[in-house]
Amino acid sequence: MATQETRPATDLPTVATAYNGVDRNAFIFGWNPQAELWNGRLAAIGFLAYLLWDLAGYSVLRDVLHIIGY
Template sequence: MGPYPTDATEKAYNGSDRNAVKFGFTPQSELWQGRLAMIGFVAYLLWDLKGYSILRDLLQLIQ
C-alpha cells in the first residue's frame, strides 16, 4: 500500500483509470466529452456577456 489511500471511484469504470484518455464509446471518453462541453458552454456564456452574442443577433431578442 502506498502513502496515499486509494479512492474507490478512481478505477470505478471498467477497471481502468477514469481520467485516462480513451477513444470510442467508453466511459472515459464520455467523461472527457462532458468536461469539454462544460468548458465550451462557459466560454460561450463569457463571450455572450462580453457583448458578442451570435444567438441574440440571430434571434433578434434584444433590439
Template sequence: MQANKATELPSIAKAYNGADRNAFLFGWNPQAELWNGRFAMIGFTAYLLWDLAGYSVIRDLLHLVK
C-alpha cells in the same frame, strides 16, 4: 511480491473498465463520457463569457430573422 496500495486503482474505477477514470481513451467508454461532460462545461462557460463581452450568436441570429 505485494502491490503498492498507492498505485492501485480504487474499487469504483475498476468497476468501469479497469482503466483510470481520468485517462483520455478513444472510443465508446466511460472515460469518454467524463471528458465529454468536461468539454461541454468548458464550452458553455466560454460562450457565456463571450456573450457577456457583447458577442452573441443567438442575438445576432434573432436579428436576422426579424
C-alpha cells in the same frame, strides 16, 4: 471498547478506477466510460466560453434572431 483504526494515507489508490479498471481520467478513444467524463468536461468548458463571450457583448444567438427579424 475497541478503537476504530484509521487508514494511513499510503493505502489510498493512486488513480481513480472506472468500471473496467482503467484510470477514469485517461483519454481513451471509443465508446467507454471515460468518453462520457471527457464529453461532460468539454461541454462545460464550451458553455462557460459561450457565456463569457455573450457577457462581453458578442451574442451569436442575438445576432441570428436579429437577422431573421425577431
